[in-house]
Amino acid sequence: MAFIQKNFIPVVITVHGECKDAEGAFWKSFCKDYAWITGAAHGVTPAGKILCSDAKRSSCGGRSVCDPRKVYQRWLELPEEERRPGAVKVEDLTEMDPAFPRRPAGSLLLKGYNRPLERGSDGRLKRMKEYRDCQELGKNDSNWKTFVEPEPGRIFLWFTQEQWKSILPREPRPGMTVPLPDPVADRMVRLTLLNTIY
Amino acid sequence: MKWIAVIVLLATQDPVRVRPESLEETLALVKASPGEARWDEIEWTTSLWEGRKRAAAEGKPLFIWAANGNPIGMT
Numbered sequence: 001m002a003f004i005q006k007n008f009i010p011v012v013i014t015v016h017g018e019c020k021d022a023e024g025a026f027w028k029s030f031c032k033d034y035a036w037i038t039g040a041a042h043g044v045t046p047a048g049k050i051l052c053s054d055a056k057r058s059s060c061g062g063r064s065v066c067d068p069r070k071v072y073q074r075w076l077e078l079p080e081e082e083r084r085p086g087a088v089k090v091e092d093l094t095e096m097d098p099a100f101p102r103r104p105a106g107s108l109l110l111k112g113y114n115r116p117l118e119r120g121s122d123g124r125l126k127r128m129k130e131y132r133d134c135q136e137l138g139k140n141d142s143n144w145k146t147f148v149e150p151e152p153g154r155i156f157l158w159f160t161q162e163q164w165k166s167i168l169p170r171e172p173r174p175g176m177t178v179p180l181p182d183p184v185a186d187r188m189v190r191l192t193l194l195n196t197i198y
Numbered sequence: 199m200k201w202i203a204v205i206v207l208l209a210t211q212d213p214v215r216v217r218p219e220s221l222e223e224t225l226a227l228v229k230a231s232p233g234e235a236r237w238d239e240i241e242w243t244t245s246l247w248e249g250r251k252r253a254a255a256e257g258k259p260l261f262i263w264a265a266n267g268n269p270i271g272m273t
Binding site (some may be wrong): 001004007008009010011012013014015020023026027040041042043044045046051066068072073075082085086087088089090092093107111114115117125126127147151152 | 202224227228229230234235236237239240241242243244245247248249250251252253254255256257258259260261262263264265
């Protein structure tokens with residue numbers, strides 16, 4: 001992790017393939033036909049040159065993760081004039097695709113975690129060592145995968161200003177307990193589990 | 199940005215009933231242990247364009263982690 005932090009600009013994004021702006025165009029410039037494929041990590045120069053592809057595979061072709069040390073070695077092999085600070089001029093992004101989802105003004109985001117647990121022989125909860133999950137609910141539901149020692153999933157619930165004001169007291173205090181409407185509680189503790197446990 | 203932590207549990211056996219006296223213990227089971235989610239140690243930039251600008255200015259390559267739905271959960 002320290003190697004990535006030191007030698008790269010680490011970026012984490014939702015896939016930008018559909019964005020009709022300069023950012024989306026940059027993404028497509030190196031991902032091309034694979035811009036919609038997700039779950040991968042890519043090494044890219046500021047000019048948009050992919051650093052972890054080979055003759056058979058685009059850097060975006062599949063759920064592959066580039067080896068950051070190999071990526072960085074390829075970066076060092078580029079001519080100095082491509083790598084030096086300021087070699088690539090990047091203007092400010094003045095217009096963003098209005099269709100890209102934005103956080104509503106005044107909204108409240110709840111951050112949560114989840115993890116599969118089981119009861120031990122003593123009845124106490126413990127972490128599961130292995131967890132099986134169906135990855136694609138297709139017609140055969142056959143794509144099961146086993147995850148070993150799964151780390152917690154993250155969930156983020158978005159509440160609009162109108163929504164959170166309707167369920168929180170006007171003067172909330174730390175430690176206060178308030179009842180929630182069943183649909184809200186169901187959304188928070190059950191529906192958020194969908195596709196977040198890996 | 200305001201963040202409020204809320205913990206959600208999934209059990210594969212009996213329904214989980216978390217009582218106030220065992221809440222802290224259960225939270226520790228669910229949340230990541232130190233060193234467990236090492237990707238979380240990286241200071242990720244969440245804007246591809248801003249990351250590109252920084253990379254160009256600092257003379258570094260980009261390391262882009264992409265998914266359909268932001269991997270760190272910002273969307």
